[in-house]
Amino acid sequence: MPLSETAVIRSRRVVLPDGERPADVLIRDGRIEQIAEHGSLLAGDQHLTDLGDTALLPGLVDTHVHVNEPGRTEWEGFATATRAAAAGGVTTIIDMPLNSIPPTTTVAGLEAKRKTAEGQAWVDLGFWGGAVPGNVPDLEPLHRAGVFGFKSFLAPSGVDEFPHVEAADLEAALAEQARIGALAIIHAEDPTVLDAAPQQPGVHYRDFLASRPADAETAAVARLLDTARRTGARVHILHVSSAAVLPLLRQAREDGVRVTAETCPHYLTLAAEQVPDGDTAFKCCPPIRDESNRDALWAALAAGEFVAVVSDHSPSTPDLKLLPEFGGSGDFAKAWGGIASLQLGLPAIWTEARRRGHTLGDVVRWMASGPASLVGLTGTKGAIAVGHDADLVAFDPDAAFAVNAGELHHRNPVTPYAGRTLTGAVRATWLRGRVVDVAAEPFGRQITRPAAGPVTRPEETQ
Numbered sequence: 001m002p003l004s005e006t007a008v009i010r011s012r013r014v015v016l017p018d019g020e021r022p023a024d025v026l027i028r029d030g031r032i033e034q035i036a037e038h039g040s041l042l043a044g045d046q047h048l049t050d051l052g053d054t055a056l057l058p059g060l061v062d063t064h065v066h067v068n069e070p071g072r073t074e075w076e077g078f079a080t081a082t083r084a085a086a087a088g089g090v091t092t093i094i095d096m097p098l099n100s101i102p103p104t105t106t107v108a109g110l111e112a113k114r115k116t117a118e119g120q121a122w123v124d125l126g127f128w129g130g131a132v133p134g135n136v137p138d139l140e141p142l143h144r145a146g147v148f149g150f151k152s153f154l155a156p157s158g159v160d161e162f163p164h165v166e167a168a169d170l171e172a173a174l175a176e177q178a179r180i181g182a183l184a185i186i187h188a189e190d191p192t193v194l195d196a197a198p199q200q201p202g203v204h205y206r207d208f209l210a211s212r213p214a215d216a217e218t219a220a221v222a223r224l225l226d227t228a229r230r231t232g233a234r235v236h237i238l239h240v241s242s243a244a245v246l247p248l249l250r251q252a253r254e255d256g257v258r259v260t261a262e263t264c265p266h267y268l269t270l271a272a273e274q275v276p277d278g279d280t281a282f283k284c285c286p287p288i289r290d291e292s293n294r295d296a297l298w299a300a301l302a303a304g305e306f307v308a309v310v311s312d313h314s315p316s317t318p319d320l321k322l323l324p325e326f327g328g329s330g331d332f333a334k335a336w337g338g339i340a341s342l343q344l345g346l347p348a349i350w351t352e353a354r355r356r357g358h359t360l361g362d363v364v365r366w367m368a369s370g371p372a373s374l375v376g377l378t379g380t381k382g383a384i385a386v387g388h389d390a391d392l393v394a395f396d397p398d399a400a401f402a403v404n405a406g407e408l409h410h411r412n413p414v415t416p417y418a419g420r421t422l423t424g425a426v427r428a429t430w431l432r433g434r435v436v437d438v439a440a441e442p443f444g445r446q447i448t449r450p451a452a453g454p455v456t457r458p459e460e461t462q
C-alpha cells in the first residue's frame with residue numbers, strides 16, 4: 001500500500017485488547033486509524049480485505065530470537081529468520097546478542113549487525129545488547145545506541161566469545177544498568193549446581209535432564225534476585241523452564257523487586273516423557289521438563305505470572321545437533337542446545353491453549369502485547385488499537401496442519417515439532433499496513449528502544 005492510501009480489513013473475529021468481536025479496521029499510512037463496526041466502513045476506492053471468519057490478530061512480538069548473523073549465518077540469518085517470522089505471524093523480533101560473531105557487547109558489534117541486516121528484514125527488527133565480564137563501560141553507549149536491554153548468562157553460554165558473569169561481574173553490570181535505566185535479561189542457571197549434577201552422556205533424554213536440574217534454575221534466580229534487590233536493577237528472567245522458580249518471583253515482587261519472567265512454547269507444549277531417544281532437536285538449556293511441571297507453567301501463565309511467551313529460537317546446523325537422521329550420534333550431552341521454532345510458536349501455543357480452554361485473546365496477551373510491554377513498545381506494537389502500527393495477522397484458528405521441517409523458512413530443517421499436527425494457520429501477515437510477501441523485496445525496519453529515538457537511515461524514508 002503506497003503512502004497516504006487507506007485500506008480496510010474486515011473480520012468477524014478481530015482480537016482487540018478488550019476482547020474478540022466483529023469489526024472493520026481502517027489503515028492509513030501504515031497505522032491503524034479507526035476500529036469500526038463490522039461492515040460499516042465502505043470501501044469506495046479504498047482497498048477492502050474481507051477475512052470472513054478468519055481471525056485478525058495483532059502481529060506477534062518475539063523478544064527472544066537468536067539470528068546468529070554475522071558469523072554463524074549457516075545456523076540462521078536475518079533473511080531466513082525474518083521470513084520465518086513473517087510466515088509465523090511474528091512482525092517484530094528482537095535479536096539476542098550472542099551466537100553471532102561479533103557478539104553485541106560493543107557499539108561496533110551492534111553496528112556490524114545493523115549493517116549486515118540492512119535489506120534483509122521481512123519484519124521489524126531490534127537488538128539486545130550483552131553484558132559480559134569487563135564490558136561495563138560499553139553498556140551506556142549501547143543503551144544510547146538503542147538496544148532494548150542487556151543479556152547476561154549466569155552459567156556458560158555455549159559459545160566462547162560470550163562468557164558468563166560471576167557474582168562480581170553481575171553486581172557491576174546490574175549496578176550500571178540500574179544507573180542508566182536499562183533492562184537486564186538473564187539466563188538463570190547456576191554453574192555450581194550444574195557442575196555437581198550427574199553427567200551421563202548418551203542418547204537418553206532422562207540423563208540429559210538430570211544434568212540440568214531444576215535446582216540450577218532456582219539457585220540462579222535466588223542469587224539474581226539478591227543482586228537485583230541490592231542494586232535496584234530491573235531484571236527479567238529468560239526462558240523459565242522450572243515452575244519451582246515461580247514462588248521466588250512472587251516473593252521478590254512482594255518485596256518490591258522489579259522482576260518479570262518469560263517462558264517458551266517448547267516448555268508449554270512438549271514434555272520430557274515424550275522425547276525419543278537420540279532426538280536432540282528437543283535439546284535446549286534449561287531443558288524441557290516433565291508433564292507435571294508443564295501443567296504448573298500453564299497455571300502460572302493463566303495467573304498472569306509470565307509477561308511473555310517467546311520462542312527462544314536458537315537453531316544450529318543439523319550436524320551440530322548430532323541428529324541421527326543426519327548421521328549424528330544423538331548424544332544429548334554433546335549436541336548444540338537450542339530449539340528452532342520461530343515460525344511455529346503461534347500454532348504450537350494455540351493448539352495447547354485451546355485444549356486448555358484459553359482464548360485467542362489470551363494468546364495475543366502472551367505473545368504480542370506482553371512482550372511489547374516488556375521492551376517498551378506498547379503504543380506502537382502488539383495490539384490492534386488506534387495509532388498502533390498496522391502489524392496484523394490473518395489466522396485461521398481451526399485449520400490443522402502437519403509440520404514438515406523442510407518446508408519451513410528456517411535455514412535448517414530441524415525442529416522438535418517435525419511431524420506433529422498443529423492447529424491454527426497463518427493466512428497473511430501485514431507489516432505497517434502492507435502484506436508481507438516473503439518472495440518479494442523486504443520492507444522491515446530496524447527499530448530501537450523508544451526512549452533512544454529512531455535510527456535514521458535514508459533507505460527507510462522511501
Ligand SMILES: [Zn+2]
Nearest residue numbers: 064096312314
Ligand atoms: Zn536464548
